[in-house]
Amino acid sequence: MEEHLINNVLLGLLMxxxxxxxxxxxxxxxxxxxxxxxxxSASLFVVLDAVDVALTEAAIGAGISTILLLATVARTTDxxxxxxxxxxxxxxxxxxxxxxxxxxxxxxxxxxDPMAPIHLHVAPTYLHxxxxxxxxxNVVTSVLASFRGYDTLGEVTVIFTAGAGVLALLGYRTRxxxxxxxxxxxxxxxxxxxxxxxxxxxxxALYVQFHGDYGxxxxxxxxxxxxxxxxxxxxxxxxxxVQRIIPYRTLRIMMVxxxxxxxxxxxxxxxxxxxxxxxxxxxxxxxTGQHLGIMLIELGVGITVAAVILIIxxxxxxxxx
Amino acid sequence: xxxxVHILSWICLTGGACFVLVGAIGVLRLPDFYTRLHxxxxxxxxxxxxxxxxxxxxxxLSMVTVKLVLIFYFMxxxxxxxxxxxxxxxxxxxxxxxxxxxxx
Numbered sequence: 001m002e003e004h005l006i007n008n009v010l011l012g013l014l015m016x017x018x019x020x021x022x023x024x025x026x027x028x029x030x031x032x033x034x035x036x037x038x039x040x041s042a043s044l045f046v047v048l049d050a051v052d053v054a055l056t057e058a059a060i061g062a063g064i065s066t067i068l069l070l071a072t073v074a075r076t077t078d079x080x081x082x083x084x085x086x087x088x089x090x091x092x093x094x095x096x097x098x099x100x101x102x103x104x105x106x107x108x109x110x111x112x113d114p115m116a117p118i119h120l121h122v123a124p125t126y127l128h129x130x131x132x133x134x135x136x137x138n139v140v141t142s143v144l145a146s147f148r149g150y151d152t153l154g155e156v157t158v159i160f161t162a163g164a165g166v167l168a169l170l171g172y173r174t175r176x177x178x179x180x181x182x183x184x185x186x187x188x189x190x191x192x193x194x195x196x197x198x199x200x201x202x203x204x205a206l207y208v209q210f211h212g213d214y215g216x217x218x219x220x221x222x223x224x225x226x227x228x229x230x231x232x233x234x235x236x237x238x239x240x241x242v243q244r245i246i247p248y249r250t251l252r253i254m255m256v257x258x259x260x261x262x263x264x265x266x267x268x269x270x271x272x273x274x275x276x277x278x279x280x281x282x283x284x285x286x287x288t289g290q291h292l293g294i295m296l297i298e299l300g301v302g303i304t305v306a307a308v309i310l311i312i313x314x315x316x317x318x319x320x321x
Numbered sequence: 322x323x324x325x326v327h328i329l330s331w332i333c334l335t336g337g338a339c340f341v342l343v344g345a346i347g348v349l350r351l352p353d354f355y356t357r358l359h360x361x362x363x364x365x366x367x368x369x370x371x372x373x374x375x376x377x378x379x380x381x382l383s384m385v386t387v388k389l390v391l392i393f394y395f396m397x398x399x400x401x402x403x404x405x406x407x408x409x410x411x412x413x414x415x416x417x418x419x420x421x422x423x424x425x
Contacts, residue, residue, distance in 0.1 A: 187409055193402045 003047060010044045027078045031069040038062040051216035052140045055208070059224040064309055067231055071316040122147075133280070135287040136213045136294065144218065145294040149277040153262055156301050160259050163308030170315035172248060187236075194236035201229035209302050213291070219298035223305025231313055239317050248314055251307045258304025265296045330378035337371030340364055353419040354411050358404055365400035 017037045024030045038061025045054035109116035126143050134142045144152055209222030234242040266277040273281060279293025280286035340363055347360025373393045380386040 186413075187406060189402055190406045190409075193398055197398070 006047055007044070010040055010047065014040050014044070025080045027073050027080055028070075030080075031066060031073060034069070035062045035066040038065070052138075052218065052221070055216050055221045056224070059221055059228065063228055064224055064231075067235075068312060068316060071313070075316070075319060133286065134290045134294075136291070138213055138215060140216070141212050141218055141294065141298075142290075145297055146279060146290060149266075149279075149297065152297070152301065153266070153277070156259055156262055156304050159308050160255060160304055163255050163304075163311050166312045166315055167252075170319065172315055172318055191236050194232055198229055198233050201232065202226060205229065205302075205306075209298065210295070212298055213294060219301025220305055222298075223302040223307075224309060226302065226306040227309035227313070230310055234313070234317070239314065243314075246310065248311075251311050251314070254303050254307035255311060258300040258302070258307065261300030261303065262297050265293055265300070269293070326378050326381075330375045333371045333375030333378065337368050337373075337375060340368035340371060344368060354416055355408060355418045358408055358411075362400065362404045365404065366397065369396050369400070 014037065017033055017040065021030050021033045021037070024033065038057055042054045042058040042062065045051070045057060113119075126147055127139060130136060130139050130142045134146055136142045136146075205222045205226040208217035208225055209219060212218035212222070230242055230246060233245075265279070265282075269278045269281050270276055277293070277297075280289040282292050283289035344360050344362075344364025347363065348357050351357045351360055370393065373389050373396070377386045377389045377393075380389060
C-alpha cells in the first residue's frame with residue numbers, strides 16, 4: 001500500500017518535472033531540472049529494490065551529466081532557440097509513439113506477478129546457481145560480470161567508443177597550470193572543504209569498486225564516483241592542477257587499459273583451456289576463480305569508465321569560449 | 322525501552338519532515354535569492370539531520386547506524402558549503418539583496 005503511494009508520488013513528480021523541462025526556456029534551469037529528474041528516477045529504482053541501478057542513475061544522471069551539461073551551457077548560450085518549424089509533426093510523432101507504448105503495456109504481465117515470463121526464463125537459474133558456483137552475495141554482480149560477461153564487455157566497449165568519439169570531435173588543448181577563474185580563488189571555504197573531501201570520495205569509490213560483490217556497486221558506479229572526485233577538485237582548483245595529478249596522456253592509456261584488462265581475462269581463461277571469460281578456470285578452486293575473474297573485470301570496467309568520463313570533462317573544459 | 326526509542330525516533334522523523342516543509346515554504350514565499358537560500362539551508366541541516374537521527378534510532382547499534390553517522394558527517398560539511406558557495410557566487414555576480422528601506 002505505502003509502496004504504491006510512494007511509487008505514484010514519485011511518478012507524478014517525474015511527470016511534472018518532464019513538463020517543466022519542456023516549458024522552460026532557460027537552459028540552465030533545464031539542466032538543473034534534468035538533474036532532479038535523474039534523482040527522482042534513482043529514488044524510484046530504490047523503491048523497486050534495484051539499488052545497483054539507482055546508484056548508477058544518481059552518480060551518472062544527477063552527477064556527471066549535470067556537470068557536463070553545465071560546462072556546455074557555460075561555453076555556449078543558456079537561451080533556447082525558437083524552433084523554425086511548426087510543432088505539429090513532432091507532436092504527432094510523440095503522441096503516436098506514446099500511444100503505441102501504452103498499447104504495448106496492455107499485454108504485459110501485472111507488476112510483481114511471479115508467473116511473468118521474465119521470472120521464469122533464466123532468473124531462477126541465476127538465483128539458484130549463484131551461491132554455490134560463484135559464491136557472491138550480490139546476484140546483480142554475478143549476473144553482470146559472470147553469467148552476462150559478454151554483454152558487459154560490449155557495454156564497456158560502447159563506453160570506450162563514446163570516449164574515443166568525444167576525443168575525435170572535441171580534441172584537447174593544454175591549459176596553463178593556474179588557468180582558473182580568479183573568483184573561485186577567493187572561495188576559501190569551498191577550496192578547504194574540497195581538499196578535505198577529495199580523499200574521502202576516492203576512498204568511497206574504492207569501497208564501491210571492491211565491495212560490489214557483497215553490496216550494491218561495482219566497476220561502473222565506482223568509475224563514475226572516482227571521476228567525480230577529480231572533477232570536484234578541478235572545479236575548485238582549476239583544470240591545470242588536476243592535470244598534474246592525472247595527465248591527459250595517462251587518461252588515454254587508462255581508457256584503453258581497462259578494456260584490455262577485460263579482454264585479457266577472457267583470453268587468459270582461453271589459454272588455460274576454458275572458454276572466453278570462463279573464470280572458474282583461473283584458480284584451482286572454481287569459486288576462487290570466479291571471485292578473481294569478477295574482481296579483475298570489474299577493475300577493468302572501473303578504469304575505463306573513470307578515464308572516459310575524465311577525458312570527456314577535460315575535452316569540454318579545455319575548449320575556449 | 323523499545324517503545325521509548327521508537328517514539329523518540331518518530332519525534333525526530335516528524336520534526337525533520339517539518340523543518341523540510343518549512344524550508345520548502347520559505348523557498349516559495351521569501352522575496353529574494355539570499356533569503357530563499359536561508360530557507361533551503363534549514364532543510365539541509367536541521368531537516369536532514371533530524372531525519373537521519375530518527376533513522377539511527379530505528380537502526381539501533383548496527384552497521385546501518387555507522388553508515389548513517391557517516392552520511393550525517395557528510396551532510397553537515399557539504400550542506401553549509403554549498404549554501405555558502407551559492408551565496409558567494411551570487412554576491413560576486415553583483416546580485417543585490419532586497420532591502421526594506423521604509424522608515425521603522
